[in-house]
Amino acid sequence: MDYSTLKSLKPSEFEGAARGYRTVGDMASQAKDDIEQQVTAGMRKSLKGEAVDEAVRKLRKLAANFHYTQVECALITTALNSLAYELRAAKNKLDAAVEDAAAAQFTVGSDGSVSYPSAGDKVDGKVPEGGTVKGSARKSTGNPIDPAGDTKDTAEALERQLHRQDNPNYVRALAIADRIAQAIHQATRADEKWAPELRKLKADDDLVVAAEDWADAKRDMGGVRRSAKEYLDAIKAPLKDSNPEENATWWKSLSKNEQDAILALDPAGIGKRDGLPAAVRDEANRTVLAETRAELNLKLDELGSNEPAKYEQKWNNITQLPVQGEKQVTLAWQAWDRERTRIKESLKGMKAIQRRFDRTGEDGLPEAYLLGFSAEGRGRAIVANGNPDDADHIAVYTPGTGASLSNSKGDINRGVNLWKTSHPLTDQEVSTITWIGYDAPPEVFPDATQDKYADGAVDAYGQFIDGLNVANKSGSDAHITAIAHSYGTTVIGAAAQEGRLGVDDIVFAGSPGARVDNAADLGVDKGHVWNEHAKGDNAVSEAGRHFHGGGVSGIDPSDPVFGANQMATDTEGHSGYWDYDDGNNKPSLSLENQGWVIVGDYENVKMKPREDGSLLPVDWREPSAWGL
Known part of the structure; x- marks a missing residue:
C-alpha cells in the first residue's frame, strides 16, 4: 500500500x-x-x-x-x-x-x-x-x-x-x-x-x-x-473466573459489533458462560454442536478407510513359537476400535440433541435451547424446553449414574415429559431443563458409592443455578425446582452442603441418600423438600444405607425421620418416575406430582405414607435388582 x-x-x-x-x-x-x-x-x-x-x-x-x-x-x-x-x-x-x-x-x-x-x-x-x-x-x-x-x-x-x-x-x-x-x-x-x-x-x-x-x-x-x-x-475481556452476575454485566457492556465478534470467534467459550441470555448461549452451542458433529463424522469416515489388521498369529510366551491355528486381536485394531466406539457414542448423543430440536411443535412442545454442550470426556448436554429467561417456573432435572452425552436421549426425554406435564397446570411460563453438566458415575459399582462425583459437580451446578437467576426476567423471583434422580440426589445434597443450591423446591426420586440427615439441612424452606419412592425401587436406597459413611451417605429421604414430603407414586422400579402415556397424552401420577411442585401448586400434590418393610434384594449387586 x-x-x-x-x-x-x-x-x-x-x-x-x-x-x-x-x-x-x-x-x-x-x-x-x-x-x-x-x-x-x-x-x-x-x-x-x-x-x-x-x-x-x-x-x-x-x-x-x-x-x-x-x-x-x-x-x-x-x-x-x-x-x-x-x-x-x-x-x-x-x-x-x-x-x-x-x-x-x-x-x-x-x-x-x-x-x-x-x-x-x-x-x-x-x-x-x-x-x-x-x-x-x-x-x-x-x-x-x-x-x-x-x-x-x-x-x-x-x-x-x-x-x-x-x-x-x-x-x-x-x-x-x-x-x-x-x-x-x-x-x-x-x-x-x-x-x-x-x-x-x-x-x-x-x-x-x-x-x-x-x-x-x-x-x-x-x-x-x-x-x-x-x-x-x-474489546473488554471477561474476568477469567467471573461469576454469572459478572458475566451478565460484561456482556451488556459490549456493543452489538463486539458481541457478534466474540460470539463468532469463541462460541465454545460463550456457550458455557452462566448468566448470559439463553438465546445467546443456544446460538453459540448450536454452532459448536454442528462443527463437532461434522468433525467426528469425518474422523469416523477416516477410521473406516484405515482399519488396521484385526488378527495376528498368536505366539507361545514360553517357547516363543507360533500356536497352531490360533490368532489374537492386534493392539492396533483394539486402539482403532476404541476410538471408533468413542466417536460413535458421542455422535449418538448429538443425534439425541438434534432429535429434540426436530420435535419442536410436536404436541405443542416449545423451542429447545442448548445451554451447554461438549464432547470432551463423557460429554455435556444441557437442554432446556422453553426459554428459562422468560419462565416463571423453572425445573432443573439432574440424572444420576451413567448420565453422559452418549446416554442423553432418555434424560432429555424426561425433561420433555416434565414440560408436557407441568405446562398445562398453569397459565404462567414454564421451562424444564435436563442438566447433564457434570461427570456422573459411569457404573453403579464401585463408582456410585463414591462422593467424588458429587463433590466435583457442586461448582458447576451452583454456577448454573445462579446463572438462571441472573438471566431470568424476574431475577431471583423466578420459582426454581431442583429435580434429581438416583445419584443426582447426592449431587443436590453436596451442593446444599456448600451453600450452592439456590432453588425453592427439591424433588428426589429413587435416592440412595442426599448427604444430609434431615430435609432442613438442604437450605430450602420447611415443607419444600419432596420425595418419591416407587414400588420395587429398594436396591438404591438400601445400597445407600450399606455404604453410609463411605461416600453416598445421609438418611434415606424416604425415612420419616428425614422430614421430606412423601409423594404418591404409581410407577415401578428405579427408572419409571417420568413415565408418560403418549397415546393418551397422560402423565403417570409419579410425574404429575412433580408437575404440581414445578408450578408451585402444592395443594394438588397427592401424598402417601412411607411404605415400610422393604428389604435389600439378595442379588443387589446385579443390574436387574436396580430396575435399570
Whole structure:
C-alpha cells in the first residue's frame, strides 16, 4: 500500500460492507428460526405420519444451510470490522502526521516524503537550505547518530547528523516522514494479512452443507480469530473466573459489533458462560454442536478407510513359537476400535440433541435451547424446553449414574415429559431443563458409592443455578425446582452442603441418600423438600444405607425421620418416575406430582405414607435388582 492509497482510504466502507454481511447473516438466522420454530413446529403440531417426517427432514437440511450461512457471514463481518479497525488505526496515524507537517509548513509528497524549508543559523553567511526526506518504517533505535534506524552506512549517518545541526527543520521533518512510513507499513501489513483470510471465507457452489463445509467453517473461525487479535484485544475481556452476575454485566457492556465478534470467534467459550441470555448461549452451542458433529463424522469416515489388521498369529510366551491355528486381536485394531466406539457414542448423543430440536411443535412442545454442550470426556448436554429467561417456573432435572452425552436421549426425554406435564397446570411460563453438566458415575459399582462425583459437580451446578437467576426476567423471583434422580440426589445434597443450591423446591426420586440427615439441612424452606419412592425401587436406597459413611451417605429421604414430603407414586422400579402415556397424552401420577411442585401448586400434590418393610434384594449387586 502506498501513501496516496492510504490517504484516500475510507475504513468506513469496510464497516459498511460488514454491516451488509451482518444483515445477510441476520436474515439467514431469522429464516432458520422461522423454519424450526414456525414451519416445522406447525407441521408437527397438527400433522403426523411418514410424509410429515420426510418434509421435516428436508426442511431441517434447509435450516442447516441457513445456519451455515449465518456462521460464515458472522465470520466475514468480524473479519471486515477487524480490517477496518486496523486500517483506521494506520489512517489516523497518517492523518495526524500530515496535520503536523502542515502546521510546520512542511509539504508531504505523493510518495510520502516530507519537504522542509531552509532554517537555522547562518553558516558561512548562508541560512542552511531546506530539503526532502523519506521516512523509514523501522522504529527508533535510540542511537543519537541514527534515531530513525534507517541509515545504510556510517557516512549517511554522519551526513544526517550534520543536517540536524545546520537545519532544525530536518529533525522534525524526518520524524514526521518516519511516522508516515510507519503508518503505510502498518496498513500494508493489515492488507496483506486480511486479503488471504477473506478469500478463504467462501462456500462450495452447491446447495448441500456437508460435514466438510462445517469443518471448513471451524478452520475459518480459527484463522479469523488469530488474525483479529488486535481487534479482540481492544474489546473488554471477561474476568477469567467471573461469576454469572459478572458475566451478565460484561456482556451488556459490549456493543452489538463486539458481541457478534466474540460470539463468532469463541462460541465454545460463550456457550458455557452462566448468566448470559439463553438465546445467546443456544446460538453459540448450536454452532459448536454442528462443527463437532461434522468433525467426528469425518474422523469416523477416516477410521473406516484405515482399519488396521484385526488378527495376528498368536505366539507361545514360553517357547516363543507360533500356536497352531490360533490368532489374537492386534493392539492396533483394539486402539482403532476404541476410538471408533468413542466417536460413535458421542455422535449418538448429538443425534439425541438434534432429535429434540426436530420435535419442536410436536404436541405443542416449545423451542429447545442448548445451554451447554461438549464432547470432551463423557460429554455435556444441557437442554432446556422453553426459554428459562422468560419462565416463571423453572425445573432443573439432574440424572444420576451413567448420565453422559452418549446416554442423553432418555434424560432429555424426561425433561420433555416434565414440560408436557407441568405446562398445562398453569397459565404462567414454564421451562424444564435436563442438566447433564457434570461427570456422573459411569457404573453403579464401585463408582456410585463414591462422593467424588458429587463433590466435583457442586461448582458447576451452583454456577448454573445462579446463572438462571441472573438471566431470568424476574431475577431471583423466578420459582426454581431442583429435580434429581438416583445419584443426582447426592449431587443436590453436596451442593446444599456448600451453600450452592439456590432453588425453592427439591424433588428426589429413587435416592440412595442426599448427604444430609434431615430435609432442613438442604437450605430450602420447611415443607419444600419432596420425595418419591416407587414400588420395587429398594436396591438404591438400601445400597445407600450399606455404604453410609463411605461416600453416598445421609438418611434415606424416604425415612420419616428425614422430614421430606412423601409423594404418591404409581410407577415401578428405579427408572419409571417420568413415565408418560403418549397415546393418551397422560402423565403417570409419579410425574404429575412433580408437575404440581414445578408450578408451585402444592395443594394438588397427592401424598402417601412411607411404605415400610422393604428389604435389600439378595442379588443387589446385579443390574436387574436396580430396575435399570
